[in-house]
Amino acid sequence: MSQKRVLITGAAGFLGSHLCDRFLAEGYFVIGMDNFITGDSKNLAHLSSNSSFLFIQHDVTNFINIEGDLDYILHFASPASPIDYLKIPIQTLKVGSLGTHNLLGLAKAKEARLLIASTSEVYGDPLVHPQTEDYYGNVNTIGPRGVYDEAKRFQESITMAYHRFHGLETRIVRIFNTYGPRMRLNDGRVIPAFMGQALRGEDLTVFGDGIQTRSFCYVTDQVEGIYRLLLSDYANPVNIGNPHEITIKDFAEEIISLTGTTQKVIYKDLPVDDPMQRQPDITLAKNLLGWEPKVGRAEGMKKTYDYFKNLTEAELHKSEHKDFSNYNK
Numbered sequence: 001m002s003q004k005r006v007l008i009t010g011a012a013g014f015l016g017s018h019l020c021d022r023f024l025a026e027g028y029f030v031i032g033m034d035n036f037i038t039g040d041s042k043n044l045a046h047l048s049s050n051s052s053f054l055f056i057q058h059d060v061t062n063f064i065n066i067e068g069d070l071d072y073i074l075h076f077a078s079p080a081s082p083i084d085y086l087k088i089p090i091q092t093l094k095v096g097s098l099g100t101h102n103l104l105g106l107a108k109a110k111e112a113r114l115l116i117a118s119t120s121e122v123y124g125d126p127l128v129h130p131q132t133e134d135y136y137g138n139v140n141t142i143g144p145r146g147v148y149d150e151a152k153r154f155q156e157s158i159t160m161a162y163h164r165f166h167g168l169e170t171r172i173v174r175i176f177n178t179y180g181p182r183m184r185l186n187d188g189r190v191i192p193a194f195m196g197q198a199l200r201g202e203d204l205t206v207f208g209d210g211i212q213t214r215s216f217c218y219v220t221d222q223v224e225g226i227y228r229l230l231l232s233d234y235a236n237p238v239n240i241g242n243p244h245e246i247t248i249k250d251f252a253e254e255i256i257s258l259t260g261t262t263q264k265v266i267y268k269d270l271p272v273d274d275p276m277q278r279q280p281d282i283t284l285a286k287n288l289l290g291w292e293p294k295v296g297r298a299e300g301m302k303k304t305y306d307y308f309k310n311l312t313e314a315e316l317h318k319s320e321h322k323d324f325s326n327y328n329k
Helices: 014-025 041-047 082-087 089-110 146-166 190-199 219-230 248-259 283-289 297-309
Strands: 005-009 029-034 053-057 072-075 113-119 170-175 204-207 213-215 238-240 245-247 265-268
Touching (some): 014 041, 014 219, 041 053, 072 219, 082 089, 089 146, 113 146, 113 219, 146 170, 190 248, 190 297, 204 248, 213 248, 219 238, 248 265, 248 297
Parallel strands (some): 005 029, 005 072, 072 113
């Protein structure tokens, strides 16, 4: 039997790099693609000598050409943190629209199955809790977060259009907050933000009053859910996340306890349209995929902290100064 081939976009990112590892472990030939806007080449450095891995530096909003057959495509190219998509709002919209369109065309030409990475942000600031896949969401289309939320909602729409009109094999995963090694320390998301502040001896910043909730899924659980969904026969969206909910205030105290630091929690104004609740209903994933998270938060956070505390001083204090002007055209 010939070796199956998979293309993973956003391969140098946090989730993308872990997916490369998983598919290589499963015996696939993996083609990783990234343009390094937010990805980091060090996330793939350990694969440089792997004969079953090929990396292509490319922006998926431009035409994509891949030599040879493809069995699967996983589209994970997109800024995923508020700091990123507020700096590059136009590129965020383009990668969700033009990039997805290009990959749908590639999947059609190669007769490949395409899985797209959607997000819990399609639910906006939800009026239904926990969030089920049949909830349509409460999203501000013109707010600052709309560039990410609407890019993902459009991505789902065009993917389903290709599925219905062209009969294309497609899968949609709605990813809830995920964490683990290789997260970027200064990307603005809750866990790397808290970890960075704790390791630098800074007070931990909570936005709002801290009673807003999040549910955190460890990366190996997330990858397992994505892998099972790809190989399933289900085309509609599926939530993959950990349903164990915690307030941001309580989570900050957990980080202080984990890191053994003496900082206090300080409070700042809540960003515009920041969701107050985020908890997946994973009934569908349990029934359809036989999937549920296995790694508890204490275990996962210990592994994540071990990764972050081994960063160099330069990495720990690194600030993002990249010129994004070319990506906002």
